[in-house]
Amino acid sequence: MINSISSQHYAVQPVRNNTNKVEPIAANNTQVTKAIVHYDTRKNAVSFIENASPEELAAKVDSLIGRMQSMAAINLNEIMNADNGFEIAERINRLQEPLKQAHQNVLNLEQELISQGRAEGKSDKEILMSIVQMQDEQSDLFKMSMNWGTKGLTSPDNYAKLVEYTPNYVNSYA
Template sequence: MNANSYSVTSYVNRMSNGAGVAAKHASQPQMHSSQPAPEIDNREQYVKYINSASEEKLAGSIDAIKQYGPPIAMFRMSDIEKAANSEEMHGRIGRAIDHFEVEAQQYHIQELAIIKAGEQAGKSSQKILMEIVELRDQQSELFKMGTNWGSKGLAHPENYEKLIAATPSYVNYYA
């Protein structure tokens, strides 16, 4: 993932596994240019990695999943800043992240179960990681947007209607 083109707000950096990594990236200076950063599809990149990396690297990826915990939601702060309704977007993102974190915890439990069962069955790291890809494919649109999993980011303008659907109880006090 190209961390320099994404920002993680402070409410995402709650005390959890992986927060230190997110905080490190969030504290690094952001590169700004007149060209928008390319959309990143983490699903596509992950499948390419699984199909090309050595068994040793793939095993290291499994160890990282165990060590770092559930995924965190990431999005482009510039998408929020450029929105005509940036205050509402910010509020909706905050609400969506609360929902995302619940799903991410549940997802991680399932992810660890896949790893444990795969290791006990003697499956290769590649097979285990492909089962994790299948698990991610089954997650909600909110989860996929938050992780850029076959979807544009959580704050991307094309996902505004999906963001509204994910935050139905949000009240826009700025309207």
């Protein structure tokens, strides 16, 4: 799998200098919704493949050989900004085993494509594009878990699909 790394922004509360006084702190109950940035790992992968030097492409293929399987990409800002964030997190938790299996299958296919491509004398660019094409053919669940050409598991746009994938979820707090 070809992955991108996204950065997270964290809010830091200022620390008071005078710790000898006990002062009441007014609770700020207004909820601030941050803009959610959606990363399309497919778009990023294709852009890299199209723009990278031959050395960078070779290094990328080499870095994929023998690696560990990827994990699902979770956007914590989406969960924190959702009214039903706890439910979304619990539903995603229920998907751990199917996601683990899907990611392992894709990893196995990826390793086969690299071995086969190298044996056939394909260029690193061709090998990476074959991996992109293989990932394009995977299940919606896999693609959502990787933000592969779609919004992720935590996206409000995919809530109905998340519910569909977790019919055994029962909100015991409702």
